[in-house]
Amino acid sequence: MGFVTNVWELFALRALQGAFGGYVSNSNALVAAQTPREHSGHSLSILVTGITAGNLLGPLLGGFLADAFSYRISFHITGVIMLIVCLLTYFLVHEKPNVQTQPSGKQKESLTFKDIRSNKVILLLITTTMLVQVVTMSINPILSLFVKELTTPGQSVTMMAGLVAAMPGISTVLAAPFFGRLGDKIGTHKLLIFGFVFAMIVFALTSFVKNVYILMFFRLLTGVSDAAILPSVQTLLTKNTAPENTSIVFSYNQSFQSLGNMFGPLLGSAIATIFDYRQIFLFCSLIMVINFVSFTRSKLAKAY
Known part of the structure; x- marks a missing residue:
């Protein structure tokens, strides 16, 4: 990407990057498959911690590299970092073979999306992942504008928006x-x-905030709910998936997460345009109500 000469080349390379963006889903699947199931919640939560920390530090590092060097050099440095990740994974991460076979000796076929749709438990969990991402991403387009609305003269909107986003x-x-x-x-x-x-x-409660510091506090609490929801969904996926299908199920889970990343900003912008910024938080609360009702009425909740 550091050598592109026009925006279309950059567009194509970004698309190619997305097509090979399976590291997170496969790392989740690897941890889920290699960890004793009674400890899978703790293990996957540690992985979520690393991913979240990367999401926090990434924009800061990118901004620093762009200021210190240039946009093109930033892409080169990012490529070197990914090469290091590749080497560390290849040489230091060891996977124990866990191949399940049929009585005939033939390896079991991988799940298709038709199988996913017919499995109500897995479908519920990956849909939950999508809706959580819709909630998370729907707020992003209006966050800085909402912070600007809440700040008083003399406060830095940029700094406050960054703090609110990081909470x-x-x-x-x-x-x-x-x-x-x-x-x-x-x-x-x-x-x-x-x-x-x-x-x-x-x-x-966030829809009623009157100043930026209360907003910051509630966004901090939002992260607490994320810490409870995201690893739990992945742990339940692990416990309700056959070992030989773990990787493909987590790949579908990441695909649904990407759908949430796409639909979230669109819905958030539409709600902000039709109503106002505060209604987005009520919309997010409604999505959580739907998640709660769907889960509590499912066979999954009754099975435990």
């Missing part, structure tokens, strides 16, 4: 390992229900 990630990094251990002890389904209820309350 969920900070609390997720701090809370995810604790929730992972807690879920392994009390039951992942209970932790997921708590995350839904906590999120719907926090989003509803």
